Amino acid sequence: MIISEENLENSSRTALVIGGGIAGIQAALDLADMGIHVDMVEKKPCIGGKMAQLDKTFPTNDCSICILAPKLSECFRHPNITLHSYSEVQKVEGSAGNFSVEILKHARYVKESECINCGLCTEKCPMRVEDEFDREIRKRRAIYMYYLQGVPAVMTIDKEKCLWFTKNACRICEKTCERDAIDFEQQDQTITLNNVGSIVVATGYNLVEDIETDALNSYGYSKFRNVVTALEFERMECASGPQGGHIKRFSDGETPRKIAFLQCIGSRSDRFEKYCSSICCMYTTKEAMIAYEHDNSLESYVFYIDMRAGGKGFQSFLRRGASDYNINYIKSKIAQIDIDKDENPIIVYEDYEDGKIKQIQVDLVVLATCIIPPDGIENLAEILDIELNDYNFIKTTPFIPLETSKNGIFTCGCVHEPMDIPRSVAEASGAAARAAEVIRGV
């Protein structure tokens, strides 16, 4: 079904969507399909958010980027959406129905209209930089595509690492580019939007390891090479990831045959975050299933407090995990992690089924780390004049969900509470509906 461009929209007000992950994308697409003009602001060089980093998605085990990519394109090509990538909201004034917004668009030092993402510049760039998209498992260059299928499909120069900006040398990319797309003179730009009727905030989340390693260190993370986080493991499993879809542990490049998945790392804890991160029980099962599909001799052990699987098809997903994918679920409390001489992790735990202290040696440990509010949330909250809750997520009220403390500003997805993709998508549409209410002003 295709929606024609002819629509009944007669309001000249537009919508602003902040955040280009799956929630922001869905909110923008719904509003745009209603005939409302949307400006979408994404801080990173490309839209796609966390979903673009995932290998598969539960409970259908659909390939994540495969189902996301058409949405990225749709967003980019939609006549009613203006995409501001590599940009941030700087200032917001006014009130519901009539906000004015200032956006800072960072210079990429690449002309978006000229770059065709041919990759020649990247090949020639001499700088090696930790790749944040791949959770620093591999290196990228100083001129880079944020990720392979990224939208917009244009290069970006990392000013902090580029030899020209740091040492006044090189400029090889400029010489290599056949389309004269490199522009070292490019400046940051300020874009002003007027007549913005409503705003949807969908800036997603960070993970506890992004700011706080104490929560992970007691589980051997960064001390032992064979202890990784769940998002790192996601990249390790991914066919287009740094290991080409062949899971190899970092100590010796061997394929792990026994993996321990530790739940509630940094969450449901008195020392770190008290809340439940909501998605880890399910993605852990998915990761263990996919790892099993890579290698059918794999044994997985999931150490958990409560298995939280309330969504559609989730319980049967867990059952399948246990019966068909060699996943052992152990209700337990982890006491300690050490390694043997071959760097195999040894886990000491209290088994809640019989109250006994036990230990197990595995090849790899995967930590299900906690969702935390996205970096810069305090600053954004101040710009938008909205309140945050006790945990620094955006404050909403249970029976007026999706509404922030300020009229005309709505929210969806993990920026207000940890949640899975289906709920984020449903909320995104919901926030779009509320935003349309304000814009249409009946």
Added chain:
Amino acid sequence: MVEEEKKEEDVRVGVFICHCGSNIGGLIDCKGLAEYAGTLHGVAHSEDNLYTCSETGLTAIKTAIKENNLNRVVVASCTPRTHEPLFRECISEAGLNPYLFNFVNIRDQCTWVHMKDPEGAYAKAADLVKMGVAKAEKLKPLDMIKLDINPIGLVIGGGVTGMSAALNLSRQGFKTYLVERDDRLGGRLNDLYKLFPHDIEASVLLDKLITNLNNSPNLEILLSTKITNIDGFVGNYEIELLQNGKDVNLKVGIIIVAVGSSILDPQGLFKYDGQKIITQYELEPKLKNKQIKAKEVVMIQCAGSRNDKRPYCSSVCCMTALKNALIIKEKNPETHISILFRDLYTPGTEYEKYYRKAREEGILFIRYEENRNPIVEENHIRVYNEFMGEEMLIPYDLLVLSTPLVANSDNKDLAQMLKVPTESNNFFLEAHVKLRPSDFATDGVFIGGSAKWPVDITESIAQGYSAASRASTILSHKTIEVEGSTSNLPVYNKNLCTGCEICVKVCPFHAIIKNEDDEIEIIEALCKGCGVCGATCTNQAIVIRHFTDDQIMSEILAYGGK
């Protein structure tokens, strides 16, 4: 038709072989396959791309169309299920009719299923590409079908989800009907005392929602009304209803299903007796009327759920139990309350906080295993405490069963009228669990709340709005376009039709009728192009556009080689 039919010699096919990262490229030689494609009849250009669906890949297609004057495009990649619309749109942006595109599936059907046989996978991919090109040569331009939209919404179900959906649609300016079979709005809210996690009274929320609805100018509420028949298609539905025994007819553009769920009949569960052993839903009014005097209260979670018969988590029962336990505790701090659970479901921020509060208030949590259900005896519950490794006896003078929400028994009837599916537990089944949570596969019909899956009130409200948003993407337009690759009885074939009506009977979408002139007529807006009618037509009078006999034969001949 939009474009003159090309003569055979004018056909110039472009073939794009996608690596799909390593999904395809990791197993077979995509470059070689592209070179092979270049040797096929009619092919004017071929290339391989790392991701044909990326913006880079799409630009490559458009550039190749212009530079090589292509008029047919074949992409060999993942699956048309997710990517066909994207490529069609891409070639139409380059000035070609979108139906001059053909999809060849070399990921799902080659490199995935034949993962262990790379050579076989390549050979099959080469065959499929050859067949795909042969079909592409025969493709004809088609028009999408344009439909007028009647900008009126119908919401079925007056619970919290339906009320939220109707409120939003009407506030967006659309005339909206809200239909409820009961004689009052509110659904499950009417049965509840307080709502977690902020413990406001359900009646307060309900009153507020009703006040808002009453203040909405575009809204019409029909109580005591049942849906009896649904006809039509996206933008143009005709609804027959029965209101207090009186027939009512409505014409609407979209339908939102928000019929909620039912409560499991607790008979036979844990010696349920309705007196000393009751359900959480029976406890609610007793709490409201302050009738609870019990000193020893036990609650059993997953009573009737997460078992072989109902293998799902009802997701609202843990929070309901915590809330009711806290209400009892607040009124009488001396009461002993034990909650027997399997996995406590309190995801997110506020719910986990609520769980902590319950623990701090002295509520006792005892875990049991699925295969060791608690045993209810006269004055105590016998439960095996795994952690202690021994059996415990817990006295009770009130036992409360946390029973699950179940699908309404008449969901099937409504599903049939709407031509939408239900899943194995009889809840409604959305178009895609991950990315289309509020859509049905049927255009113009949407879903929200517990009719789809048990959800709490916060999520129900959000899902109501979500369904309204999806509906608004249609209602906001004067017209929409739907799939043009439909079944067709061409004028030149009319004399072939014997009027046997087999097609009328086999069509799963009720898209074929015998009209007033006693002729077979295909309602194209309803047709999904499934082809059943064409396959059963005894005289080959029906033509399935985009899958004509000529096109399919060309594929078969290409494979056969002769």
